[in-house]
Amino acid sequence: xxxxxxxxxxxxxxxxxxxxxxxxxxxxxxxxxxxxxxxxxxxxxxxxxxxxxxxxxxxxxxxxxxxxxxxxxxxxxxxxxxxxxxxxxxxxxxxxxxxxxxxxxxxxxxxxxxxxxxxxxxxxxxxxxxxxxxxxxxxxxxx
Amino acid sequence: xxxxxxxxxxxxxxxxxxxxxxxxxxxxxxxxxxxxxxxxxxxxxxxxxxxxxxxxxxxxxxxxxxxxxxxxxxxxxxxxxxxxxxxxxxxxxxxxxxxxxxxxxxxxxxxxxxxxxxxxxxxxx
Numbered sequence: 001x002x003x004x005x006x007x008x009x010x011x012x013x014x015x016x017x018x019x020x021x022x023x024x025x026x027x028x029x030x031x032x033x034x035x036x037x038x039x040x041x042x043x044x045x046x047x048x049x050x051x052x053x054x055x056x057x058x059x060x061x062x063x064x065x066x067x068x069x070x071x072x073x074x075x076x077x078x079x080x081x082x083x084x085x086x087x088x089x090x091x092x093x094x095x096x097x098x099x100x101x102x103x104x105x106x107x108x109x110x111x112x113x114x115x116x117x118x119x120x121x122x123x124x125x126x127x128x129x130x131x132x133x134x135x136x137x138x139x140x141x142x143x
Numbered sequence: 144x145x146x147x148x149x150x151x152x153x154x155x156x157x158x159x160x161x162x163x164x165x166x167x168x169x170x171x172x173x174x175x176x177x178x179x180x181x182x183x184x185x186x187x188x189x190x191x192x193x194x195x196x197x198x199x200x201x202x203x204x205x206x207x208x209x210x211x212x213x214x215x216x217x218x219x220x221x222x223x224x225x226x227x228x229x230x231x232x233x234x235x236x237x238x239x240x241x242x243x244x245x246x247x248x249x250x251x252x253x254x255x256x257x258x259x260x261x262x263x264x265x266x267x268x
Contacts, residue, residue, distance in 0.1 A: 020161045026183075027161075028170045045155055047172060050188025050248075056174075056181075062154035064179035067193075067243065068213055084213040085195055085243070109190055109245075111181075 010087050031136060035128055043123050048138055056111040057093070057125050065113025066090070070097040084109075091114040098128045103130065104139040145266045155216060157268050164258040167249050171259070173267045176240075181232060181247045182267075184259050191247025193218045198239055206234050210267035222246050225256045232264050 005038030027046040034041055043058035058065070066086030073080045081098040083091065101109050114121055133139050145160045160171040167186045174181040183190055192215030199207045199257060210226045226244045246254060 005210070011167065015232075028159060028172060030157055030159060030172065032150065032155065032157070034153065043154055045153075045157070045174065047174075047183065047184075049185055051171075052189040053182065056176075064175040064176040064241075064243070065183070067192075067213070082214075086195060103254060107189065109193075112171065 011094075015120065024122050029136075031096070031132065033132065037124075040121065042121075042128065044129060046129075046132065046138075052107045052109065053133070053138060054109045055129060057096070057114060057129065059114045059118075059121060059125070061113060063113045065111050066096050067109070068097040069109050070101040072101055072109045076100075084110045087093070092116045092118070092122060094121060096129070100130065100133075103134065106133075106139060113133075119127060147198055160262065160266055164254065164260060165250070165255045168254070169259070169262075171262060171267070173263065179241050181243045181244055181245075182229065182249075182263055185245070185247035186249045187247045189247050190245035191213075192219070192222055192224040192245070194244045194246070194251050195241065196226040196244065196258075197241040198230065198234050208215070208234070221251050221253065221256050229261045229263060 005015040031046045034043045034046065041060050043057040047054040067079060068087060069084055070079055070081035080100050080103045081094060083094060087094060092114045093110060096112060097108055097110040114125060145158050147158050154176045160168055162259050169184060169186050172183045185191065193213050194210060195213050196208060196210040199209055201207055208227060208230050210223045210230065212223065216222065225246065226242060229244060230242045233240060
Protein backbone atom coordinates (compact mmCIF):
# COMPACT_ATOMS: atom_id res chain seq x y z
CA UNK A 1 0.00 0.00 0.00
CA UNK A 2 2.83 2.37 0.89
CA UNK A 3 4.48 2.02 -2.52
CA UNK A 4 1.16 2.69 -4.28
CA UNK A 5 0.70 5.84 -2.21
CA UNK A 6 4.25 6.83 -3.14
CA UNK A 7 3.57 6.39 -6.84
CA UNK A 8 0.41 8.50 -6.58
CA UNK A 9 2.24 11.32 -4.91
CA UNK A 10 5.00 11.14 -7.51
CA UNK A 11 2.44 11.29 -10.34
CA UNK A 12 0.71 14.24 -8.76
CA UNK A 13 3.98 16.14 -8.39
CA UNK A 14 4.86 15.40 -12.00
CA UNK A 15 1.51 16.69 -13.16
CA UNK A 16 1.98 19.88 -11.17
CA UNK A 17 5.46 20.31 -12.61
CA UNK A 18 4.29 19.92 -16.18
CA UNK A 19 1.45 22.41 -15.62
CA UNK A 20 3.94 24.92 -14.23
CA UNK A 21 6.19 24.42 -17.24
CA UNK A 22 3.28 25.07 -19.56
CA UNK A 23 2.30 28.22 -17.69
CA UNK A 24 5.78 29.64 -17.72
CA UNK A 25 6.11 28.73 -21.40
CA UNK A 26 2.99 30.67 -22.19
CA UNK A 27 3.58 33.75 -20.08
CA UNK A 28 5.18 36.80 -21.59
CA UNK A 29 8.75 37.55 -20.53
CA UNK A 30 10.32 40.99 -20.87
CA UNK A 31 14.08 41.54 -20.55
CA UNK A 32 15.85 44.91 -20.79
CA UNK A 33 19.51 45.73 -20.54
CA UNK A 34 22.05 48.28 -21.76
CA UNK A 35 25.66 47.98 -22.88
CA UNK A 36 28.02 50.92 -22.53
CA UNK A 37 31.26 51.10 -24.50
CA UNK A 38 33.37 53.77 -26.20
CA UNK A 39 30.96 56.62 -26.79
CA UNK A 40 28.03 54.45 -27.57
CA UNK A 41 25.26 53.07 -25.44
CA UNK A 42 23.25 50.20 -26.84
CA UNK A 43 19.87 49.47 -25.27
CA UNK A 44 18.16 46.13 -25.73
CA UNK A 45 14.58 45.15 -25.05
CA UNK A 46 13.46 41.57 -25.59
CA UNK A 47 9.83 40.51 -25.32
CA UNK A 48 9.34 36.79 -25.53
CA UNK A 49 5.95 35.58 -26.62
CA UNK A 50 5.10 31.91 -26.83
CA UNK A 51 5.70 31.62 -30.57
CA UNK A 52 7.57 34.78 -31.44
CA UNK A 53 10.21 37.13 -30.13
CA UNK A 54 10.10 40.92 -30.37
CA UNK A 55 13.32 42.81 -29.85
CA UNK A 56 14.24 46.50 -29.90
CA UNK A 57 17.79 47.79 -30.24
CA UNK A 58 18.36 51.42 -29.31
CA UNK A 59 21.60 53.24 -30.09
CA UNK A 60 22.09 56.16 -27.70
CA UNK A 61 18.41 57.05 -27.84
CA UNK A 62 14.96 55.62 -27.19
CA UNK A 63 13.65 56.30 -30.68
CA UNK A 64 11.74 53.36 -32.07
CA UNK A 65 13.62 53.18 -35.37
CA UNK A 66 12.75 50.88 -38.25
CA UNK A 67 10.67 47.74 -37.84
CA UNK A 68 11.40 44.41 -39.54
CA UNK A 69 9.83 40.96 -39.47
CA UNK A 70 11.76 37.79 -40.26
CA UNK A 71 10.91 34.11 -40.11
CA UNK A 72 12.16 30.80 -41.41
CA UNK A 73 10.51 29.61 -44.58
CA UNK A 74 9.70 25.93 -44.49
CA UNK A 75 10.61 23.39 -45.80
CA UNK A 76 13.97 24.77 -46.89
CA UNK A 77 16.36 26.66 -44.64
CA UNK A 78 15.59 29.99 -46.23
CA UNK A 79 14.77 33.05 -44.23
CA UNK A 80 12.15 35.58 -45.29
CA UNK A 81 12.63 39.11 -44.07
CA UNK A 82 10.76 42.32 -44.74
CA UNK A 83 10.78 45.88 -43.51
CA UNK A 84 7.47 46.98 -42.01
CA UNK A 85 8.13 50.55 -40.92
CA UNK A 86 10.95 52.62 -42.37
CA UNK A 87 13.85 50.69 -43.82
CA UNK A 88 13.40 51.65 -47.44
CA UNK A 89 16.67 53.36 -48.23
CA UNK A 90 18.26 52.62 -44.87
CA UNK A 91 18.15 48.94 -44.08
CA UNK A 92 20.18 48.91 -40.92
CA UNK A 93 18.70 46.18 -38.83
CA UNK A 94 17.40 44.13 -41.74
CA UNK A 95 20.61 42.11 -41.79
CA UNK A 96 20.46 41.60 -38.03
CA UNK A 97 16.90 40.28 -38.24
CA UNK A 98 17.81 37.97 -41.08
CA UNK A 99 20.91 36.54 -39.44
CA UNK A 100 19.15 36.06 -36.11
CA UNK A 101 16.53 33.90 -37.77
CA UNK A 102 19.16 32.08 -39.84
CA UNK A 103 21.06 31.12 -36.70
CA UNK A 104 18.14 30.44 -34.39
CA UNK A 105 15.12 29.42 -36.44
CA UNK A 106 12.97 31.76 -34.35
CA UNK A 107 10.17 33.95 -35.62
CA UNK A 108 11.41 37.50 -34.96
CA UNK A 109 10.10 41.06 -35.09
CA UNK A 110 12.92 43.55 -34.67
CA UNK A 111 12.90 47.31 -34.16
CA UNK A 112 16.25 49.04 -34.50
CA UNK A 113 17.43 52.66 -34.54
CA UNK A 114 21.12 52.07 -35.24
CA UNK A 115 22.25 54.75 -37.73
CA UNK A 116 23.08 53.65 -41.23
CA UNK A 117 26.64 52.96 -42.34
CA UNK A 118 27.69 51.64 -38.94
CA UNK A 119 28.62 48.03 -39.66
CA UNK A 120 30.76 47.66 -36.51
CA UNK A 121 27.92 48.84 -34.33
CA UNK A 122 25.46 46.57 -36.11
CA UNK A 123 27.75 43.59 -35.63
CA UNK A 124 28.25 44.40 -31.96
CA UNK A 125 24.53 44.80 -31.35
CA UNK A 126 23.78 41.56 -33.13
CA UNK A 127 26.38 39.70 -31.09
CA UNK A 128 25.08 41.07 -27.79
CA UNK A 129 21.51 40.23 -28.68
CA UNK A 130 22.42 36.67 -29.68
CA UNK A 131 24.37 36.18 -26.45
CA UNK A 132 21.42 37.36 -24.42
CA UNK A 133 18.93 35.19 -26.27
CA UNK A 134 21.15 32.18 -25.59
CA UNK A 135 21.65 33.07 -21.93
CA UNK A 136 17.89 33.47 -21.48
CA UNK A 137 17.45 29.98 -22.85
CA UNK A 138 15.29 31.13 -25.75
CA UNK A 139 17.51 29.30 -28.22
CA UNK A 140 19.99 26.49 -28.35
CA UNK A 141 23.12 27.52 -30.17
CA UNK A 142 23.23 25.58 -33.44
CA UNK A 143 26.46 23.67 -33.80
CA UNK B 144 -2.90 43.41 -12.61
CA UNK B 145 -0.60 45.85 -14.40
CA UNK B 146 3.10 45.59 -13.71
CA UNK B 147 5.83 48.08 -14.47
CA UNK B 148 8.67 45.93 -15.60
CA UNK B 149 11.63 48.10 -16.29
CA UNK B 150 14.60 49.38 -14.38
CA UNK B 151 14.15 53.16 -13.92
CA UNK B 152 17.45 53.80 -15.72
CA UNK B 153 16.32 52.03 -18.87
CA UNK B 154 15.08 54.62 -21.37
CA UNK B 155 11.97 52.67 -22.37
CA UNK B 156 9.20 52.29 -19.83
CA UNK B 157 7.09 49.16 -20.06
CA UNK B 158 3.95 47.90 -18.43
CA UNK B 159 2.51 44.43 -18.75
CA UNK B 160 -0.99 43.31 -18.04
CA UNK B 161 -2.69 39.94 -18.20
CA UNK B 162 -6.48 39.76 -18.19
CA UNK B 163 -9.46 37.86 -19.48
CA UNK B 164 -11.31 39.43 -22.40
CA UNK B 165 -14.48 37.66 -23.51
CA UNK B 166 -13.17 34.39 -22.12
CA UNK B 167 -9.71 34.58 -23.71
CA UNK B 168 -6.52 35.03 -21.74
CA UNK B 169 -4.98 38.22 -23.08
CA UNK B 170 -1.48 39.56 -22.53
CA UNK B 171 -0.98 43.29 -23.10
CA UNK B 172 2.43 44.95 -23.09
CA UNK B 173 2.78 48.70 -23.55
CA UNK B 174 6.24 50.16 -24.20
CA UNK B 175 6.92 53.86 -24.37
CA UNK B 176 9.74 54.97 -26.69
CA UNK B 177 10.83 58.50 -27.42
CA UNK B 178 8.65 58.87 -30.49
CA UNK B 179 6.32 55.86 -30.41
CA UNK B 180 4.12 53.78 -28.22
CA UNK B 181 4.22 50.05 -28.87
CA UNK B 182 1.14 48.15 -27.72
CA UNK B 183 1.28 44.36 -28.05
CA UNK B 184 -2.00 42.55 -27.44
CA UNK B 185 -1.86 38.80 -27.78
CA UNK B 186 -4.12 35.85 -27.14
CA UNK B 187 -2.34 33.50 -29.53
CA UNK B 188 1.31 33.70 -28.45
CA UNK B 189 2.43 35.91 -31.31
CA UNK B 190 2.06 39.52 -32.42
CA UNK B 191 -0.47 38.76 -35.14
CA UNK B 192 -1.49 41.76 -37.22
CA UNK B 193 0.66 44.89 -36.81
CA UNK B 194 -0.71 48.38 -37.43
CA UNK B 195 0.97 51.78 -37.57
CA UNK B 196 -1.02 54.85 -36.57
CA UNK B 197 0.15 58.44 -36.74
CA UNK B 198 -1.21 61.90 -36.24
CA UNK B 199 -0.83 63.95 -39.38
CA UNK B 200 0.75 67.35 -39.01
CA UNK B 201 -1.84 69.62 -40.52
CA UNK B 202 -2.91 73.18 -40.68
CA UNK B 203 -6.43 72.69 -39.38
CA UNK B 204 -7.31 72.67 -35.71
CA UNK B 205 -8.71 69.14 -35.67
CA UNK B 206 -5.97 66.55 -35.99
CA UNK B 207 -6.24 63.85 -38.62
CA UNK B 208 -4.87 60.37 -38.23
CA UNK B 209 -3.37 57.86 -40.58
CA UNK B 210 -3.83 54.20 -39.73
CA UNK B 211 -2.24 51.46 -41.82
CA UNK B 212 -1.78 47.71 -41.49
CA UNK B 213 1.91 46.95 -41.99
CA UNK B 214 1.77 43.18 -41.38
CA UNK B 215 -1.07 40.68 -41.37
CA UNK B 216 -4.78 41.05 -42.00
CA UNK B 217 -5.62 43.98 -44.20
CA UNK B 218 -9.31 43.22 -44.51
CA UNK B 219 -10.40 43.59 -40.90
CA UNK B 220 -11.68 47.13 -40.39
CA UNK B 221 -12.25 46.51 -36.68
CA UNK B 222 -8.51 46.21 -36.14
CA UNK B 223 -7.90 49.58 -37.80
CA UNK B 224 -10.74 51.05 -35.75
CA UNK B 225 -9.04 49.83 -32.60
CA UNK B 226 -5.77 51.50 -33.63
CA UNK B 227 -7.63 54.68 -34.47
CA UNK B 228 -9.31 54.80 -31.06
CA UNK B 229 -5.96 54.42 -29.35
CA UNK B 230 -4.11 57.03 -31.44
CA UNK B 231 -6.95 59.46 -30.83
CA UNK B 232 -6.59 58.91 -27.12
CA UNK B 233 -2.82 59.40 -27.32
CA UNK B 234 -3.33 62.63 -29.24
CA UNK B 235 -6.02 63.89 -26.87
CA UNK B 236 -3.74 63.33 -23.92
CA UNK B 237 -1.30 65.78 -25.45
CA UNK B 238 1.28 63.43 -26.91
CA UNK B 239 2.33 63.49 -30.55
CA UNK B 240 3.87 60.02 -30.43
CA UNK B 241 2.90 57.53 -33.08
CA UNK B 242 1.52 54.10 -32.28
CA UNK B 243 2.56 50.63 -33.30
CA UNK B 244 -0.23 48.24 -32.35
CA UNK B 245 -0.03 44.48 -32.60
CA UNK B 246 -3.21 42.43 -32.30
CA UNK B 247 -2.85 38.65 -32.09
CA UNK B 248 -6.43 37.76 -31.32
CA UNK B 249 -8.61 34.65 -31.28
CA UNK B 250 -11.60 36.66 -32.40
CA UNK B 251 -12.15 40.07 -33.90
CA UNK B 252 -15.54 40.72 -32.38
CA UNK B 253 -16.66 44.15 -31.28
CA UNK B 254 -16.71 42.96 -27.66
CA UNK B 255 -13.10 41.84 -27.74
CA UNK B 256 -11.84 45.01 -29.39
CA UNK B 257 -13.81 47.26 -27.06
CA UNK B 258 -12.41 45.30 -24.14
CA UNK B 259 -8.89 45.79 -25.43
CA UNK B 260 -9.32 49.51 -26.01
CA UNK B 261 -10.74 50.09 -22.56
CA UNK B 262 -8.10 47.94 -20.84
CA UNK B 263 -5.28 49.76 -22.60
CA UNK B 264 -6.67 53.24 -22.02
CA UNK B 265 -7.78 52.68 -18.48
CA UNK B 266 -4.89 50.76 -17.06
CA UNK B 267 -1.91 51.71 -19.09
CA UNK B 268 -2.13 55.16 -20.64
